Every structure is written in structure tokens, then in C-alpha cells.
Amino acid sequence: MIAAYGAGAVFTPYSAAKPVLDSYRDRLPEQLRNPNEAKWAAWTRAEDKSIRARLHQGELDSLANFVLFGASFTKQPRIKIDALSEANKSGLVQARIDDLVSGLRNPGENERLIFIRDLLRRDGIDPASAEAGKFIYSTLARNLQERRTLSERAAQAKPASILDRASVFYDRGLSLDTSILPDFSIDRTLADLKQRGILREGQVGRVAVIGPGLDFIDKNDESAFDYYPPQTLQPFAVYDSLLRLGLAQPGLSLSILDISPRVIDHIQRARERARKNVGYEIQLPHDVSRAWSPDLSGYWSSFGEHVGGAVKPARPPGIFSGLQTRAVRVRPDVVLSCEPADVNIVLQRLNLPASQRFDLIIATNIFVYYDPFEQALGLQNAGAMLRPGGLLLTNDKLPEIPSGVMRQAGVTVVSFDDRDPAARDAVGWYQRK
Ligand SMILES: C[S@@+](CC[C@H](N)C(=O)[O-])C[C@H]1O[C@@H](n2cnc3c(N)ncnc32)[C@H](O)[C@@H]1O
Structure with missing residues (x-):
């Protein structure tokens, strides 16, 4: 089933932004002081351009990482x-x-x-x-x-809670970096939600992944690889986890919302190949010198089994010594059920009729690039695309607005290495009222 979005993204209407503007009355950008509809419309268009301009800076950061770590x-x-x-x-x-x-x-x-x-x-x-x-x-x-x-x-930074990452990247270039770790965090969070009865078997039919990223070359040397083509993982990882945990049935619809033309074009090209019955290959290198918990190792060894099958991995050149490798080819039908849309989650949303709203939205390592006002706007936009009771899973603490539709319902803490308490991630569950 492929979602049809008609006109695509719309800017957040003034009426929907008003509760956030009221809450941030004393901390609004200059152009939004004493806001009204016209000021809101002008600011959102200008801010959209400046957010998108940060992608270029992020690409220059990838260039710097490539100089240091590329082989x-x-x-x-x-x-x-x-x-x-x-x-x-x-x-x-x-x-x-x-x-x-x-x-x-x-x-x-x-x-x-x-x-x-x-x-x-x-x-x-x-x-x-x-x-x-x-x-x-x-x-x-x-x-x-x-x-x-x-x-x-x-x-x-003085984090107020385990989820709080204090917007440390708020003025940084928007990077596309991604790896298997946030996908493992989401997998464990979904398992936790199932175990607590918050998500039930077969309940998830419509999913969105906001900002899946593209593994070009990582900023950390131990996970910076360039011996395989740039790849995205998160849409397929989430699909895989939902099927493995029995939370969704095959044929679920998965929307990919991003502002990066690199990400959107990459997925469009994968879809064109899938129409010719060609699957999508994902390489899964693991540097054995990095200690992983047994859970994370188990996740790595079975990654992709529900969306495709294992294939022969690309051989890393000698310079990447000590790598364990796996590769998976995702089935064309899965690739085709992942549909991209250009949406800036801070300022835009898909105008979905109630019957097409998402059960689940995933957004990892994206809100950390925005300040609390922008995060509050993003939370409302995500809420507008969820059905009542639907969940947004994110590894950032987002500001809740008293009259807003979203509430934090809990958090799952995921360890990557049982011996190192700092090697962990926390995923908050925000629920639509
Ligand atoms: C650092 S990557 C994170 C990738 C992946 N979610 C992960 O955790 O590994 C950030 C992603 O969010 C996207 N992004 C950044 N700001 C966005 C926005 N305002 N709206 C939609 N996507 C955005 C970027 O283009 C990129 O794909």
C-alpha cells in the first residue's frame, strides 16, 4: 500500500502555531514579536530557507570527515x-x-x-x-x-533529564550521518512498548520516519567507512523491527519525511530500481574493537531478515582492519512501500485526513539540531500527523506546550555496551492525546 499525499507538505497554519507562540512569548525571534498571521507567514518562509541552507554546511562537514577518514x-x-x-x-x-x-x-x-x-x-x-x-x-x-x-x-551542558541533549547542535550544519545504533535504540524501544502493552500486535499500519539520513562517512573514525556506496538504513530497519516484533503486517506504508535533496533523490533512485525488481543493498560493518552488548550484537546479526535476505558483503580494503561484515538485500516490495516527501518538520506537516494519519513516527538525531522554540513547533507538527494515541519516538527531550496535543508518556533507555554506562541512548515516547 502506498500512501498518496495529494498536495504534499503545507506550512504550519497560524492557528496551530499560536499555542507555541503564546508559550514562547518572551523568547520569540525579533520578526515574531507581537505575532499575527502575516508575520507568521513571512517568518516561516524565511526560516524554511535558512534551515535548508544549513544542509550545505552539513555537506561541508562530510567533506572534512572524508578528508580525515576516507580510504x-x-x-x-x-x-x-x-x-x-x-x-x-x-x-x-x-x-x-x-x-x-x-x-x-x-x-x-x-x-x-x-x-x-x-x-x-x-x-x-x-x-x-x-x-x-x-x-x-x-x-x-x-x-x-x-x-x-x-x-x-x-x-x-546541564541536562535536565536523561533525554535532554540541550540542543547542542542548534547552530551547526545539518548533517546526514546515520548508523545502525539509533535503529537498535528504536528496536529496543518498540520491544519495550510492546511488552508494556502500549503497542499491540498488528496495530501499526502507517509509519513515518523523519530524517533517515545517508551514511556518507561518519564523523567518528571508528564508524567512518567509504568502501561501499552511500546508504540509508532507518526506513528498512524500522520496517524490519515492526515485522519481527509482530507489531505490523507486511504491506505497511512507510513515509520518509526529509528536507535533504540528497536523501530524497537517493530513495527515489532506490524506488526506480525496485520497480525493475532490483533490491536495495545495505552493508553492515562492525568494528570488533568496539565492545557491543550481546543484545546489540544479536540485532546486528539478524538485521534485515524480515525485509530481505543476507547477501555476500562487500570486502573492506586492508586499511579497515578488524571489521566483521554482513550485508542484506532489501526486497523491492519493501523499498516501494517507502515513499519520500519533502517536509521540514519544524515548519511544515503533511495535511493528512484522519484516516491517513500515522500510528507511529520515528525521528532520531534530528531535534538536537534545533532550539527549544523550533523543537516545540516540530512536536506540534508531528502531533498533527498522528492519530489520537499515536506515538512519536525521538531521542531528544521536546518542550511540551500546555494546550498542545502531545505529551511525553515515557522513555526507554538502551545500552550499547553493558560495561560502559555512558554508551547508551534514551528514546522518549510522545503520545498524541
Ligand atoms: C543526523 S541525520 C539522522 C539520521 C537518522 N535519523 C539517525 O538517527 O541515524 C539528520 C537527518 O534529519 C534530516 N533533517 C534535518 N532537519 C530536518 C527538518 N527540519 N525536517 C526534516 N528532516 C530534517 C536531515 O536531512 C537528515 O536526513
């Missing part, structure tokens, strides 16, 4: 963040940038090089020029400065 364009060793100044002095940073610029001249089939080439061109830089190397170096320097600022900010 598909160079034979030089990868650079760990704590060995960076040494690598700079020894000329290793420059050598990797030189190799990257040579790769950009002849990207061949390397999707990441093509992505970076187009990114530079959009900034008016000729990827084959000497200027390209300078631009990449300054992008890396800016990214490293930002990493320092973010870790200081995270160290100073």
Missing part, C-alpha cells in the same frame, strides 16, 4: 582527531588533500567523489584547480574548530 581516494593512513596536529606537521593532511583533489579530477564511479565535486562547484570552486585544495583545507580547519566548540558546549 577510497588515497593510500595514505587515516587520521584520528587526537593525532591531527602531528599529521598536519608531517604533511599527511596535505598529502590526503592532494590525493582527494586528484580523485576529484577523475571521480569514475565513486559516488562520494562525485558528491564532493558537485559540492565544490556549487561553491564556485573548480574541483580540478589549486584553489580546490585550499578550499578543502580551510573547510577542514573550520570543521575542527567547530568540533572543539561543540565538545566544550557538551561538557558545559
